[in-house]
Amino acid sequence: MRRLVLAVAFAALVSGAQAADDRTLLNHCKALVAQASADTTEVQHCRQVIKEWTLRDSRMSVDEDGRPLR
Numbered sequence: 385m386r387r388l389v390l391a392v393a394f395a396a397l398v399s400g401a402q403a404a405d406d407r408t409l410l411n412h413c414k415a416l417v418a419q420a421s422a423d424t425t426e427v428q429h430c431r432q433v434i435k436e437w438t439l440r441d442s443r444m445s446v447d448e449d450g451r452p453l454r
Contacts, residue, residue, distance in 0.1 A: 407448065410437045 413430030420427045446452055 409433060 410433060413433045416430050417427060417434065444453070
């Protein structure tokens with residue numbers, strides 16, 4: 385049952401991801417991966433989202449508010 389709820393929530397979030405802030409998707413994925421007990425398609429997708437954000441953040445010279453990091 386919990387799996388179904390997570391899958392439905394993930395599907396709703398992904399379908400509305402274009403309207404939502406990118407960081408909202410990242411935060412959702414971090415929470416989903418932290419709570420996941422099985423390696424489902426949704427969890428795999430979220431791991432990819434987190435990986436892409438990690439790589440993106442490492443190349444940025446400003447934080448999410450536009451302030452210089454260095």
